[in-house]
Amino acid sequence: MGLEIAFWALAIVGVVAALAVVLLRDVFRAALSLVLCFLAVAGIYVTLSADFLAAVQVLVYVGAISVLIILAIMLTREVQRGSPSNRLRLPAFVVAILFFGAVVFAMVNTPWQVVDVPPLEPTTSALAFKLFGEGGFILPVEIAPVLLLAAILGAIVLVREK
Amino acid sequence: MSIGLEHYLILSAILFSIGLYGALAKRNAIVILMSIELMLNAVNIAMVAFSRYIVPLLLTGQVFALFIMVVAAAEVAVGLAIIIAIYRSRETIDATEVNLMKW
Numbered sequence: 001m002g003l004e005i006a007f008w009a010l011a012i013v014g015v016v017a018a019l020a021v022v023l024l025r026d027v028f029r030a031a032l033s034l035v036l037c038f039l040a041v042a043g044i045y046v047t048l049s050a051d052f053l054a055a056v057q058v059l060v061y062v063g064a065i066s067v068l069i070i071l072a073i074m075l076t077r078e079v080q081r082g083s084p085s086n087r088l089r090l091p092a093f094v095v096a097i098l099f100f101g102a103v104v105f106a107m108v109n110t111p112w113q114v115v116d117v118p119p120l121e122p123t124t125s126a127l128a129f130k131l132f133g134e135g136g137f138i139l140p141v142e143i144a145p146v147l148l149l150a151a152i153l154g155a156i157v158l159v160r161e162k
Numbered sequence: 163m164s165i166g167l168e169h170y171l172i173l174s175a176i177l178f179s180i181g182l183y184g185a186l187a188k189r190n191a192i193v194i195l196m197s198i199e200l201m202l203n204a205v206n207i208a209m210v211a212f213s214r215y216i217v218p219l220l221l222t223g224q225v226f227a228l229f230i231m232v233v234a235a236a237e238v239a240v241g242l243a244i245i246i247a248i249y250r251s252r253e254t255i256d257a258t259e260v261n262l263m264k265w
Contacts, residue, residue, distance in 0.1 A: 003165060004164065004165050007165045007169065011169075011173045014173070014177065015173070015176055015177065015180070018176075018177050018180045018181070018200055019180060021180070021184060021193075021196055021197065021200060022180055022181075022183055022184035022187075022188065022193070022197060027190055027192060027193060030193060030196065031192075031196065034196050034199065034200070037177075037200065037203070038203065041203050041206070041207060044170070044173070044207055044210075045207075045210055047165075048170070048210050048211060048213075048214045049214065050210045050213070050214070050224055050227075052224070053206075053210060053224055053227055053228065056228065056231060057206075057231070060231055060234075060235055061199075061203070061231075061234075064235065065199065065234070065235065065238050068238055068239065068242055069192065069195070069196060069199075069238070069242070071242075072192055072242040072245060072246060073192055075246055075249070076192065076245065076246065076249045076255050081190075081256075082190075083188060083189070083190045083193045084188075084189050084190075085187045085188060085189065086187060086188070086189045086257070086258050087258075088186055088187055089187045091186075092182075092183050092186035092187035093183055093187070095182065095183075095186060096179040096180070096182045096183035096186070097179070099178075099179055099182055100175055100176065100178075100179040103175040103178070103179075104172060104175055107168060107171045107172065107175070108168070112167055112168075112215070112216065113216060114166070114167055114215045114216060115215070115216060115217070115218060117218045117219060118218070119214050119218040119219075120218065120219060120221065123221060123224065126221055127221055127224060127225065127228070130220075130221050130222075130224075130225050131225060131228075137225055137229075140229060144229060144232045147232065147233065147236050148232065148235070148236055150236075151235075151236035151237075151239050151240050152239065154239075154240050154243065155239045155240055155242075155243035156243075158240070158243035158244055158246075158247045159243045159246050159247055
């Protein structure tokens with residue numbers, strides 16, 4: 001029962017915050033509601049008993065990415081112009097609704113093989129074995145820092161004064 | 163009615179559609195980037211929900227969600243650097259006015 005209340009509360013908060021991101025005129029307020037949406041998603045992870053991912057979500061998204069986005073908003077002084085829509089507003093709305101309909105149609109008509117097993121808790125050590133253990137994901141784990149290093153170097157090169 | 167896989171998948175689809183609308187219909191490049199972050203989060207919810215309900219003991223979906231977070235962090239860093247570089251040279255981040263490479 002508690003899980004259901006938590007799910008519905010978090011889902012409503014997340015969807016309203018996501019709508020605010022695309023509908024608010026003020027870019028800064030849109031960024032703040034994006035932070036709220038990230039927090040709601042972290043709560044959704046908790047209801048899915050993914051505790052480690054919830055912590056990572058708060059650290060990476062709420063902590064780092066939102067700060068980067070707010071910093072960029074401050075640096076570009078585009079706040080005064082707001083967040084207007086372009087000429088494709090109506091087609092974009094239609095495309096989004098059609099995509100939503102197609103995805104929901106596919107989801108409802110797929111016979112998911114749901115297993116009735118209680119999930120692993122806590123997940124941290126199991127995830128570590130999965131990532132670093134025998135037959136795990138050690139190669140992607142090694143590639144990910146290379147990608148991050150390349151991204152950091154690219155960002156520095158892009159914003160450096162000529 | 164208990165919460166099942168479909169609830170999480172539909173929530174994920176709603177968030178993804180909102181992000182898709184924002185990414186297609188907004189002018190401000192930072193708002194477009196924020197909408198892309200919304201879409202990545204929606205995909206992560208679907209991944210974790212599959213992991214919880216279909217393979218609860220394998221955690222494969224959670225591993226994929228972790229890698230999506232890594233890629234999202236790299237993407238935000240490079241994307242915001244590109245936006246700041248564009249702002250520096252053109253004094254605007256309106257995606258409809260940045261048409262240097264438009265045919």
